[in-house]
Amino acid sequence: MRRGRRADAAFALGYLALAGYVLSGLWSGGYLVDGGQDQTQWEWFFAVTARNVAGGDFLLFTTLQNHPLGVNLMANTVMLGLSVPLTPLTLLLGPSATWTVVLTLGLAGSAFAWYWLLSRHVVASRAAAGIGAAFCGFAPPIVSHANAHPNFVVLFVIPLICARVVALRRRRRVLRDGTLLGLLAAYQVFLGEEALLLAFAGLAVFCLGYGLAAFCPGYGPAGPEAALPALRPVLGGVCVAALVCVALTGAALVYQFTGPQSYDGLIHGPAGNDVKALVAHAGRSLAGEETVAGSLSMNRTEQNAFFGWPLAVLTIGIVLWLRRKPVVVGSGLAAFTGVVLSLGPEVTFGGTGTGFIGPWRFLSGLPLFESVLESRFTLVTAAAAGILLAVAADHALALSWTGLPVRTLLCLALAEALVPVFPLPLAAGDRAHTPAFFTTGAWRAHVAPGRSLVPAPPPDAGDATALRWQIDAGLGFPLPEGYFAGPYGPDRQGVYGVAPRPTATLLREVRDTGRLPAIGAEERRRAREDLAFWQADAVVLGPHERQEALRDALTRLLGEGRQEGGVWVWDV
Structure with a gap:
């Protein structure tokens, strides 16, 4: 147990160090230049939330932008789940400090949450869990979003949601675990609704694949007669979770969709991943080239694939090698689904349309999905790939000495796949100084209250x-x-x-x-x-x-x- 705790602490510190390395330019006082204006926008969100909390004002609306009509803050990604509890930090050190802390703890905390899930529920080896979790937390799409989108970086709740589903599968305390699942889902709503939607879609596909492998005749060990008893507590817990989540978030969601300055779906054109992007490398990966990655993505904050050939081949090989394991079948199906949906309504190759229609065309008009950038479905693929890496490493480490060649081969394959996608520090530059007109209060002589x-x-x-x-x-x-x-x-x-x-x-x-x-x-x-x-x-x-x-x-x-x-x- 002591060795296990030391391993937990070592991985937590390792993830924190890696997050600090990726964001080193930010910690030295720089501005994340690849994010365009997004850092300024997010700092404004943190500052306004802190002001509303300190002043006892309404948290879901403000007229400080778009005066006099105002802004529906619930309809924006203000991340109340963090911006509210971090109000003291924002008031004390400013929103730039909050931005830096959120991104750093988001990267490290999400990786450690995946480590906790994998080491407690999926694999026996903490080393294997550490490898898979590192990829889940620092995959190329996650690092790309760290330039501008903390709602796709702060994902530590998602592994906890998965753990509650595992607990329901074990049929212990359906009411308790369903309630906890509902609390986690409600909290994730106030961290990022799009990430929650992607997670639930990926988890549903994973459960489908897992169920097929566990209960199909001639394939799974349990057989179809065991499917219903295993499914009943999961469905019951999900129903409890839905009631709890709606009770906690219903009023805020009604305000988001029907309140002042609400809107009905975000307008955006086709945003599917290019097929070539799936096997290329991101601009901030060790083997990446900014020009190549830029030509295959919308911008530097949306490099949502870029897994590289070695990792793609290794992932497919793991699924074929360990196909008898339900967790591998579920993860493989989730990874494949994420890739296919991310290709958008028409598959493109090298920037040119192929004429092939992607499944996304049939989902893009559904409620909630109409606002999702389809290329982000590879975030599901990244999580599933991390699970597959952990399972494969765990299987290899459990081999006896007679399996040493297989273990050595897998270690080499892991190195070949993961070293090229190792993240580089995000680009950071200087920010222009604010004129004294604003910092000294000279503006007060020109603008009356209101x-x-x-x-x-x-x-x-x-x-x-x-x-x-x-x-x-x-x-x-x-x-x-x-x-x-x-x-x-x-x-x-x-x-x-x-x-x-x-x-x-x-x-x-x-x-x-x-x-x-x-x-x-x-x-x-x-x-x-x-x-x-x-x-x-x-x-x-x-x-x-x-x-x-x-x-x-x-x-x-x-x-x-x-x-x-x-x-x-x-x-x-």
């Missing part, structure tokens, strides 16, 4: 720097528009941001092109209307590479501004 300050242009997914200014100003004023998920058009389809008003569109055109459009009486009239709609007291132009062009545009719209605290200000 009125907004308009950055030029307003923040959006392309440039959310103004959200950082707002954080450094103590969230003392609201901003128009912004970077969040909200409704668009009469059908309330979800988009990132809002339908921009004419003045915002004009300023973004100048920002993006450096060209000054024609500005006359009509544009000035629209500017007055937009400023009135935004309830604006001041327009502010901060440091920008195209500051002169933007200042010329604002001068034509609003007249002469003045410099103060490192920015140009127009009192309106």
Whole structure:
């Protein structure tokens, strides 16, 4: 038992060290540049949640962005399950510290949770469990999401959910284990609903494969007559879990889908994995090349496959080798399903459509699934592959001395498959300093309580720097528009941001092109209307590479501004 505890501690520290290595640029004060504006967005979510908790305000809505209409926070990935309990950290050290801690503990904690599941319920060898869990926690898709999406990094609840299903299968305490399953599912709702949906889909496929292997005549040891007694406690526990989960999350989910600024599914085009991406290597893997990975993915935060040829071949070989084990059949079926669904509505190869229709075309219109990026289904594959690696390593380590050649061969195969996907530190760079206008409180002389300050242009997914200014100003004023998920058009389809008003569109055109459009009486009239709609007291132009062009545009719209605290200000 003491040896086991020492092994547990060693793996926990090892995972924490590996997480610190991957995020070393962040710990040294850098900004994760491959995530675009997402780090700023997440820091804003943490800051606003902390402010709401400290002030006793409503946690699910705010008008600090998209003023005066506001933002439905429950319909965004604010991760209340962590942002609320970490409020003291955010208030004490700032949201950047919270962001760093969440990502670090997310990577390490998720890996250790998989280790706990594998070592207690799946394999006998803690070393084998450690290998499989390391892949589950630091697989290429997970590391890619660590650039920008902590909701796909903080996954420690998923292995705990799997453990409750195992407990139900053993028919011990259905009510207790079902209640615990419901509590875990409810908590995961407040960490990431999409991850929970993917996990339940993968777990359902795993259970199907496991059941077929365990109870099919001539294949499983139990036979079909044992299927119903084994299934009954699982179904009963799941029903209890559903009741508990709905009771705890129902009100928040109703607000998410029907409350102010709610939306009906996120708009996105086809986002399937390219077939070549399945066997290529990610940009931040040891054997990866940024240019190759970039050509086969949406962006550097969505490199959702990239397992490499050696790992793909090894995984298939493990399934064929240990096909008599139900856990291998279930994991193999889950891995295969994740790959097939991730290919999207039409299979592509090297960026070219093949004409073959993928199964995703028939699922993409179902409720909840319409908002899922299908390429993320390989997160299911990553977890299943980690389980297969652990089972294979455990089987090899249990061989007697006569099985030494097999053990040696498997060790070499594991090294060949895992060394190329070993993660590299995420790219990090410097962040621009916030102007003194915001950090010294000079803005207070220009913005009355309840009125907004308009950055030029307003923040959006392309440039959310103004959200950082707002954080450094103590969230003392609201901003128009912004970077969040909200409704668009009469059908309330979800988009990132809002339908921009004419003045915002004009300023973004100048920002993006450096060209000054024609500005006359009509544009000035629209500017007055937009400023009135935004309830604006001041327009502010901060440091920008195209500051002169933007200042010329604002001068034509609003007249002469003045410099103060490192920015140009127009009192309106």
